[in-house]
Amino acid sequence: MSKHLLILGGGTAGTIMANQLRRRLCKTEWRMTVVDRSSKHLYQPGFLFLPFGIYQEKDIIRETRDFIPGGVDFLQAEVGKITPEAHAVTLQDGREVSYDLLIIATGCRTAPEETAGMLGPKWRDNIHDFYTLDGARALREKLASWPGGKLVVHINEMPIKCPVAPLEFSFLADTFFTGRRMRDKVSITYVTPLSGAFTKPKAAKKLSHLLADKGIELVTDFTAEKIDQERNVLACYDGREVPYDLLVTTPTNMGDAAIQRSGLGDDLNFIATNKHTLQSLKHPDLFVIGDATNLPASKAGSVAHFESETLADNVLRHIEGEPLKEEFDGHSNCFIESGNGKALLIDFNYEYEPHEGAFPFFFGPMKLLQESRLNHWGKHAFRWIYWHILLRALPLPGISRNKKPPVTA
Amino acid sequence: MNKDIAGHTVDVNEEGYLTNMSQWNEQIAAAIAAEEGVGPLAATHMKVISYLREQQAAGAALTIRSMGRSGVVTTKELYDLFPGGPLKKASKIAGIAKPVGCI
Numbered sequence: 001m002s003k004h005l006l007i008l009g010g011g012t013a014g015t016i017m018a019n020q021l022r023r024r025l026c027k028t029e030w031r032m033t034v035v036d037r038s039s040k041h042l043y044q045p046g047f048l049f050l051p052f053g054i055y056q057e058k059d060i061i062r063e064t065r066d067f068i069p070g071g072v073d074f075l076q077a078e079v080g081k082i083t084p085e086a087h088a089v090t091l092q093d094g095r096e097v098s099y100d101l102l103i104i105a106t107g108c109r110t111a112p113e114e115t116a117g118m119l120g121p122k123w124r125d126n127i128h129d130f131y132t133l134d135g136a137r138a139l140r141e142k143l144a145s146w147p148g149g150k151l152v153v154h155i156n157e158m159p160i161k162c163p164v165a166p167l168e169f170s171f172l173a174d175t176f177f178t179g180r181r182m183r184d185k186v187s188i189t190y191v192t193p194l195s196g197a198f199t200k201p202k203a204a205k206k207l208s209h210l211l212a213d214k215g216i217e218l219v220t221d222f223t224a225e226k227i228d229q230e231r232n233v234l235a236c237y238d239g240r241e242v243p244y245d246l247l248v249t250t251p252t253n254m255g256d257a258a259i260q261r262s263g264l265g266d267d268l269n270f271i272a273t274n275k276h277t278l279q280s281l282k283h284p285d286l287f288v289i290g291d292a293t294n295l296p297a298s299k300a301g302s303v304a305h306f307e308s309e310t311l312a313d314n315v316l317r318h319i320e321g322e323p324l325k326e327e328f329d330g331h332s333n334c335f336i337e338s339g340n341g342k343a344l345l346i347d348f349n350y351e352y353e354p355h356e357g358a359f360p361f362f363f364g365p366m367k368l369l370q371e372s373r374l375n376h377w378g379k380h381a382f383r384w385i386y387w388h389i390l391l392r393a394l395p396l397p398g399i400s401r402n403k404k405p406p407v408t409a
Numbered sequence: 410m411n412k413d414i415a416g417h418t419v420d421v422n423e424e425g426y427l428t429n430m431s432q433w434n435e436q437i438a439a440a441i442a443a444e445e446g447v448g449p450l451a452a453t454h455m456k457v458i459s460y461l462r463e464q465q466a467a468g469a470a471l472t473i474r475s476m477g478r479s480g481v482v483t484t485k486e487l488y489d490l491f492p493g494g495p496l497k498k499a500s501k502i503a504g505i506a507k508p509v510g511c512i
Contacts, residue, residue: 157474163510193473195497199509201423207512221494223473223484238488252474267478296470298511332511346512354512 002031005315006089006097008079008258009105010036010064012044012391013290013304017103019393020312022069025319032072033097035089039064039076042133043386045301048165048337050136051143052176059383061133067391079106082262084283101285101315104264104271106256108161108291108299110135114252115156117227127227127247130169131161139248143176148185149245154234155192156224159268160253161291161299164336166190167197169248171339174214189217191234191242196220200353203346206369210338253299255292270294275350276326278311279318287311287318296350297330305390306331309401312393331403333359335379343376344369349403357407360398415440426501430465433504441502447491450502454490456481458503465505471496472508 005021007014018034025032046060068074078092089097110131112118118127128139153170170190177183190197190211197211197218198204211218225237227247234242255269265271272281273293280286289311290304297303310328317324330350337343345366346354358364366375389396412421415436420428427433438458442450460481464471473496477484487495500507
């Protein structure tokens with residue numbers, strides 16, 4: 001009787017793990033299943049580009065099944081409740097799925113209902129978000145005919161997945177409206193609960209000028225108490241108000257509702273996970289990867305990729321009864337669109353903040369923490385790499401799971 | 410780097426946040442609070458500061474949500490106690506790292 005490895009979530013992390021483990025686990029000994037509510041796999045980094053017409057929908061939507069390897073069953077279903085004590089998952093339709101090993105890769109979702117006044121008659125009218133496909137579509141329609149006014153780009157609270165995307169949106173908006181010869185009709189304001197647009201010293205020193213250069217106003221330390229839809233105003237707990245004509249907000253990000261139903265998460269429904277081994281802190285046969293964890297790492301696809309390499313090794317060790325490797329170092333690597341055909345690349349982990357240098361080799365070709373056209377090309381080329389290499393857990397030359405320490409000159 | 414705060418030499422980063430939370434004491438807190446324009450530290454301030462130090466020691470992420478829901482103080486009260494930026498000011502006064510993003 002074969003054992004069962006169950007993966008909840010067929011997004012980036014879940015798909016990579018299915019590919020990583022199917023080729024390393026004996027097919028007669030281990031049955032594998034991936035469960036997801038949707039049959040579609042969405043390239044989430046593409047949501048940033050959809051509102052500006054830079055990407056089309058066909059660029060960012062594929063069939064999940066095309067990326068699940070042979071020998072792994074794909075079950076399209078909604079997860080009801082996870083009961084690790086019983087090594088079982090109950091689906092919303094009542095079916096019970098038992099497992100020997102469970103990997104939770106259920107990601108994180110936007111929760112506009114968490115902020116008073118975000119949902120309501122003006123939601124998707126002059127209050128938008130681009131963190132979902134529907135949201136990005138609605139914003140595309142709005143931007144196509146918006147005559148101008150006060151554009152406010154807002155982060156509600158941290159953590160959010162893809163933490164730099166709202167800033168990228170602001171930069172791209174500056175380019176978009178300039179291209180439409182209406183930049184003088186638009187004011188762009190970036191509103192954040194953090195103390196700056198850039199909070200790490202090296203990045204702040206190097207990049208703060210970008211906002212002033214692009215005429216983007218900055219409002220910091222702003223925790224939104226509510227959105228006043230009648231007066232079109234974003235209100236902070238301390239009485240400060242930011243008026244808007246078009247609000248592009250990033251709602252509170254939370255783990256999947258199934259995590260809450262299962263009592264497995266914190267008050268944002270993220271699961272307590274060992275930050276170096278990726279094993280659940282509570283249940284030994286449970287591992288967590290990607291946006292679903294409570295790790296102090298960014299919620300980003302690159303992090304899921306780097307986690308997957310350590311996690312695959314640790315799942316095998318766990319099966320063999322060997323001690324797990326405390327290996328994952330919080331490695332994250334992100335392209336940041338800065339507008340006008342340029343982008344930045346940052347590489348960091350738990351220990352090292354984003355720093356200057358070259359990537360992935362000592363000679364480059366990408367520049368770290370510096371705008372370049374090659375970085376922008378790299379961000380767009382990455383989409384091909386995602387579909388053809390990353391999701392299938394094929395090797396990426398020169399790119400290691402652990403971050404290489406910065407080279408001190 | 411070192412800084413002299415209230416007669417104590419402490420390790421701080423470029424922004425003046427303590428890099429070693431065990432070097433903290435209440436005089437240091439009072440001195441930093443004065444620098445940050447936060448009035449004399451009352452009992453409610455100290456309740457928040459104790460909570461923050463406990464959370465930091467336990468490795469928990471510091472967010473406005475967790476502070477507001479902690480039962481120690483509401484989000485509105487946080488802004489009244491630490492005007493101009495509760496997260497960045499309270500953490501500095503508490504001798505712990507400022508909550509930051511990835512960049």
